[in-house]
Amino acid sequence: MQRITRTTVILLTAGCFLAFFVFGLTDNLKGPTLLSMLQEMDISYGAGGNLFFGQFLGFLIATLFTGLLADRFGLKSVILLAGSLLLLGVGGYSFFHTTWLLGASLFILGMGFGALELGPNALIVRMHKERKGLFLNLMSVFHGLGSMLAPLLAGWLLSQSVSWRTI
Numbered sequence: 376m377q378r379i380t381r382t383t384v385i386l387l388t389a390g391c392f393l394a395f396f397v398f399g400l401t402d403n404l405k406g407p408t409l410l411s412m413l414q415e416m417d418i419s420y421g422a423g424g425n426l427f428f429g430q431f432l433g434f435l436i437a438t439l440f441t442g443l444l445a446d447r448f449g450l451k452s453v454i455l456l457a458g459s460l461l462l463l464g465v466g467g468y469s470f471f472h473t474t475w476l477l478g479a480s481l482f483i484l485g486m487g488f489g490a491l492e493l494g495p496n497a498l499i500v501r502m503h504k505e506r507k508g509l510f511l512n513l514m515s516v517f518h519g520l521g522s523m524l525a526p527l528l529a530g531w532l533l534s535q536s537v538s539w540r541t542i
Contacts, residue, residue: 379502384502384503387498387502388499388502388503388510390495391495391498391499391510391514392513392514392517393517394491394494394495395495395514395515395517395518395521396517396518396520396521397521398488398491398492398518398521399517399518399519399520399521399522399523399525400521400522400524400525400528401461401465401521401525402488402521402522402525403521403522403525403526404525404528404529404542405427405430406525406526407525407526407529407530407533407542408529408533408539408542409423411533411538411539412539415539416472416474416477418474422474425478426474426477426478426481427481429478429479429481429482429485430481430482430484430485430488431485432482432485433481433482433483433484433485433486433487433488433489434485434486434488434489434492435485435489436485436486436489437460437485437486437487437488437489437490437492437493438489438492438493441453441456441457441489441490441492441493441494442493444456445493445494445497450494450497450498450501453490453493453494454490454491454494454495454498456490457487457488457490457491457493457494458487458491459487460483460484460486460487460490461484461487461488461491462487463480463483463484463487464480464481464482464483464484464485464486464487465480465484466480467479467480467483467484468480468481468484468540469540469541470540495514496511496514499511499514528542529542
């Protein structure tokens with residue numbers, strides 16, 4: 376990796392922390408909104424579980440292949456791919472009204488999460504060679520903070536009659 380300035384390292388590190396905070400927040404909004412989704416779409420818990428299985432399958436596939444993509448096309452390409460997949464997945468999850476399109480959106484969302492898992496981790500390891508353990512742990516802390524805030528935020532918004540799609 377070419378030599379980068381201290382300011383760039385700080386900004387990229389903050390971006391990685393923010394990415395994992397948003398990862399934790401977004402990934403953990405599905406639990407609190409599940410009941411509202413099931414009721415609106417008039418589907419069973421089993422069908423809802425199958426929809427969310429798509430997200431985990433997408434995550435698994437992405438974590439298997441994004442390392443190969445990063446080696447071939449570079450880390451920046453994988454991070455851009457992750458962002459694109461996340462936008463498509465969240466958009467579809469918020470707007471589609473049929474179960475198979477919702478399932479496809481969750482699959483795409485899972486692929487975005489899987490690709491996002493690789494990007495910031497690899498970037499932190501490249502930038503912080505001596506203290507990578509510390510910074511990887513701090514990224515996990517930000518993921519945990521987002522994960523803890525998600526149910527609180529979703530619960531409050533649902534109590535204000537905000538649609539699960541908006542959340």
